[in-house]
Amino acid sequence: MMIMQYIYPFTAIVGQEKMKKALILNAINPKIGGVLIRGEKGTAKSTAVRALADLLPEIEIVEGCPFNCDPNGNLCDICKEKKKRGELKTTKKKMKVVNLPIGATEDRVIGTLDIEKAIKEGIKALEPGILAEANRNILYIDEVNLLDDHIIDVLLDAAAMGWNIIEREGVKIKHPSRFILVGTMNPEEGELRPQILDRFGLMVDVEGLNDVKDRVEVIKRVEEFNENPEAFYKKFEEEQNKLRERIIKARELLNKVEISDDLLEFISKVCIELGIQTNRADITVVRTAKALAAYNGRTYVTIDDVKEAMELALPHRMRRKPFEPPQLNKEKLEQMINEFKQQNNKDNEEKEEHKDDDVKKNMMK
Ligand SMILES: Nc1ncnc2c1ncn2[C@@H]1O[C@H](COP(=O)(O)OP(=O)(O)OP(=O)(O)O)[C@@H](O)[C@H]1O
Structure with a gap:
């Protein structure tokens, strides 16, 4: 039996309106370029990101694709071949948060190919990287200011181009690479270079809640959620559905929006x-x-x-x-x-x- 895992609902987060808005806007248009969240520990940053992934509608993907290719969008080299052969099947998947560990290597981010294995066993030699997993999901970098500069460049380049290329000795696999980028940082541990700052679409400062009522509400809600996640989720279900619908409608409307x-x-x-x-x-x-x-x-x-x-x-x-x-x-x-x-x-x-x-x-x- 599969046990349903409940995630703390997005609409149950107390305050932090600016952070929530910045995340929602990126969910409406990921081309905004992500959010950098600056602030102290324990201020609902990771809670909000996990909650956003849980709130958003499922994505349609090519069945079995390691890159979550969109059957109606850009396809990776493997899916293109499948399409030619008429073998493209689709399925639905929940969005997820992919964490980028601080010590991640370039190979781990981009992915690798074992050439010897590739010749013998074909595509089984592919080891998809974090960019593969992150495609059409949320890429979360905790303490982005502590990440190696070179790794940040690799990530941001892939995000800007919308593609990642896994390459070994002339063999290449190209796959789409679009994700909602969320970085967090504690400014006390050092600032980011201006070049990197500029590559984040939006930035918000989060502070701990300063209102006693709000803080008490946080305690009550978190305790209630821990005691009975299902009942807590039910309580917020209607609000969650409303927000999800609003985001879906906004996505549909986005192409029609004009600016003078x-x-x-x-x-x-x-x-x-x-x-x-x-x-x-x-x-x-x-x-x-x-x-x-x-x-x-x-x-x-x-x-x-x-x-x-x-x-x-x-x-x-x-x-x-x-x-x-x-x-x-x-x-x-x-x-x-x-x-x-x-x-x-x-x-x-x-x-x-x-x-x-x-x-x-x-x-x-
Ligand atoms: N505004 C809030 N509304 C609801 N819960 C909150 C709020 N602020 C903090 N919390 C709760 O406090 C705890 C810590 O939050 P969270 O783990 O999201 O912090 P964080 O900002 O990601 O910090 P860290 O980097 O230390 O993980 C969680 O249980 C979270 O639910």
């Missing part, structure tokens, strides 16, 4: 004004703002979406002195948002006046 040229210009202006060099900033703000619009059931981006997206996508891309924590110039941002809103109101009023004039003219005709 005025807002695009505004985003670039803010980035320049804040001294942010990397174009990844502007691109990530747009993707995040679109995901926010879709999450709110809209097909257009508003200035408030842009503001919220900037608070998640810009702080770690601000220029700063060594050892200073990443921070957003909130006052400057607030001022520019207000100016944009005022200008927009003025433009709208003028448009309304023109409309009135046109109506009057038409009536006099």
Whole structure:
């Protein structure tokens, strides 16, 4: 008999709204580029990530594929061959969290091929790496600031290209490599290089809860969950289903979401004004703002979406002195948002006046 393992529900996490939102937005569009969560131990970081994987709908995969290929998306070399032979079968699988151990080697990350075995036994010689397991799942790197720089580069390159190549002596296997990247770090143990910071889509700072009521609620919920996980899960089931549906709808809506040229210009202006060099900033703000619009059931981006997206996508891309924590110039941002809103109101009023004039003219005709 299979024993059902219950995961602490995402919707039962008390507070930590920014972290939850950043994770949800990446679930809506993984191309946002992941989340770096900075903060103290024991603040629900790993609980939230495990809960997200459990909350998200199952993924459709090619049966038996070590890379979880999407039958309707990009295929690995093995699945391509299967498709040609008409042997592609599909199945469904729950998403999972793949942990990257701190001491992981390049071979362990990328995967390996035993050439001698490959010649004798074909594909059995393949040893898929962490990138294979992570494809279409969540890749979780605890204490990313302690990870070897070279391993981070390998990972982030694969994530940016969306492909990983396992290669030995001229024999190659290429497979899709898309995942929601979540890194955590305790800033007291050292900062990340700016180049690496820039490769994380979003960043959030999590702090321990400072409200007594919230902390008591955490104790009660965690104890209740431990005593009877099934009953606790049932209690949150409706809320979990609602959130899952909302994410599914947002994914469907995402391609239809539009952003005005005025807002695009505004985003670039803010980035320049804040001294942010990397174009990844502007691109990530747009993707995040679109995901926010879709999450709110809209097909257009508003200035408030842009503001919220900037608070998640810009702080770690601000220029700063060594050892200073990443921070957003909130006052400057607030001022520019207000100016944009005022200008927009003025433009709208003028448009309304023109409309009135046109109506009057038409009536006099
Ligand atoms: N806001 C919260 N809501 C619900 N449970 C919480 C909250 N904050 C902490 N917890 C509980 O506290 C415990 C520790 O949380 P968790 O393991 O997720 O911490 P973490 O941030 O990943 O830290 P670490 O890196 O030490 O693992 C868990 O039992 C978790 O359920």
